[in-house]
Amino acid sequence: xxxxxxxxxxxxxxxEIDGYCILENVVDxxxxxxxxxxxxxxxxxxxxxxxxxxxxxxDITHRNKRYHASFCIRDRPELGRFAFGPxxxxxxxxxxxxxAYLFYDQFVVKGAEAGMKLSWxxxxxxxxxxxxxxxxxxxxxxxxxxxxxxxxxxxxxxxPKHVYGNGEPVPHHFDRASNxxxxxxxPEKGVPVKVKAGSIAAFSSMTLHSSGANSTNRLRxxxxxxxxxxxxxxxxxxxxxxxxxPFLKNNEVVVGSPMPDLPLRIDRLLHAGQKLEDGxxxxx
Numbered sequence: 001x002x003x004x005x006x007x008x009x010x011x012x013x014x015x016e017i018d019g020y021c022i023l024e025n026v027v028d029x030x031x032x033x034x035x036x037x038x039x040x041x042x043x044x045x046x047x048x049x050x051x052x053x054x055x056x057x058x059d060i061t062h063r064n065k066r067y068h069a070s071f072c073i074r075d076r077p078e079l080g081r082f083a084f085g086p087x088x089x090x091x092x093x094x095x096x097x098x099x100a101y102l103f104y105d106q107f108v109v110k111g112a113e114a115g116m117k118l119s120w121x122x123x124x125x126x127x128x129x130x131x132x133x134x135x136x137x138x139x140x141x142x143x144x145x146x147x148x149x150x151x152x153x154x155x156x157x158x159x160p161k162h163v164y165g166n167g168e169p170v171p172h173h174f175d176r177a178s179n180x181x182x183x184x185x186x187p188e189k190g191v192p193v194k195v196k197a198g199s200i201a202a203f204s205s206m207t208l209h210s211s212g213a214n215s216t217n218r219l220r221x222x223x224x225x226x227x228x229x230x231x232x233x234x235x236x237x238x239x240x241x242x243x244x245x246p247f248l249k250n251n252e253v254v255v256g257s258p259m260p261d262l263p264l265r266i267d268r269l270l271h272a273g274q275k276l277e278d279g280x281x282x283x284x
Contacts, residue, residue, distance in 0.1 A: 004086045007094050015095060019161035020203035023087075027144060027198035031082055036146050038076055039107045039221050042069035060179045066116040067109040071243065071266060073102065073225075083225045084247055084255045088142060091202055092248055095140050097229045102245040103139055105225040110154040110214035117213045120159070120184035123226065124205040125172040129181045131234050131265065132241045134169070139228035143193075143201040146221040150194055154214040156222075157190035158203055164188060167206045184208050231260050239265045 011021040046061050046069050056063040073079045082088070083102055092100035110116070123141055128134050149155035161167040164184060172181040190210065193201045203209060205226070214220045231244035239262055246257040 005090050007090055012094055015202065015204075017160075017162065018158075019167055019207035020158045020201060020209075022193060022195060022199065022201050024195055024199045026087055026200055027082070029198070031085075032146060032198050035079075035082060035144070035223050036221065038072070038079060039109065039146060039223065041076070042072055042107045043067050043109055045069060045075075057179070060118075062116055062178075064111045065114045066111065066118070068106055069109075070104065070106040072107060073105050073245070074243070079105065079223075080255065082144075082223070084253070087200065088225070088227070089248070089253065091140065091142060091200075092227050093251055095202060096227050096248075098248060098251045099229055100227045100248040101229075101231055102243055102247055103226045103228040103232055104242040105223070108222045108224060110211070110220040112214065112217050112219055114214070116178065117154070118211040119175060119178065119180040119182040120190075120208050120210040121172060121181050122165070122170060122183050122206050122208055124169055125183045126181050127205075127232060127241055128169060129172045129174070133233045133235055133237060136232045136241075137229050138167070139205045139226055139232070141203050141205060141224055141226050143203070143222060143224045145195065145197050145199060146223060147219065148196050149220060149222075150216075151192050151212060152214075153216045153218065153220040154212045155220070156193050156201060156209050156211045158193065158201070159184065159188055159190040159208040161204070161207055165206065165208055167204065169206065170208070184210075231262070233262075234265050239263045241265050 005026060011023060015021040046067050050056060050058050050063055060068050073083055083105060127136060143156060170183045172183045175182050232241045234241050244259045246254045
């Protein structure tokens with residue numbers, strides 16, 4: 001099991017200046033193996049959804065090219081062993097604050113020799129563009145590669161906040177070809193995250209990032225989880241935009257506490273699960 005961890009001060013300074021930091025080789029082999037098994041389960045889940053609908057594209061998932069399997073911990077609570085583990089506790093205490101909620105999680109997979117790139121965006125840009133409260137506080141993304149990541153297999157590129165954006169929301173536009181929301185089209189190439197499996201890149205939801213295509217003959221797999229200092233709501237503040245699973249309260253772990261008593265947008269609005277049910281009904 002991954003043990004307690006203290007973030008070096010220079011990493012905290014990097015996060016403050018650049019909007020991201022990288023922690024190398026911090027996740028143990030057993031945890032990595034478990035996450036890889038879970039990843040296979042969720043790729044199969046997404047394929048089953050597309051099979052049922054008779055499509056090869058579902059939101060920003062493109063069969064065999066790019067998978068974004070979201071809200072995984074709802075189906076597999078055992079992911080909490082990592083998502084609420086000691087490394088994440090330390091990250092949240094230092095980068096989020098005394099209160100932290102697990103807001104969102106997903107497996108991201110780039111297919112071998114076919115993996116698509118992902119456009120420059122802020123994670124908050126997706127929230128703001130898709131019915132989120134534009135006044136939500138910044139949150140963090142914890143990006144954990146399950147394979148060694150390189151420029152050849154489509155690693156993430158990070159644009160330091162002092163280069164562009166300054167840690168503030170930037171406008172995003174919708175790209176119909178990929179279903180991506182795009183927040184930057186400039187000349188900057190960003191900093192590639194080239195690390196071993198079991199490392200972590202932590203970045204602010206206001207930090208622009210993208211990822212390249214996978215030109216290798218192996219999958220590129222990542223598990224990521226996002227943590228907010230307060231529940232993130234929809235634009236009318238009537239629903240939770242994503243999850244709001246309590247993790248920390250006044251720097252104490254409170255995993256298992258009830259979520260806020262609000263409906264979840266993902267259960268009320270048209271999303272992949274609803275499309276699946278509608279597709280089944282239509283074929284009757």
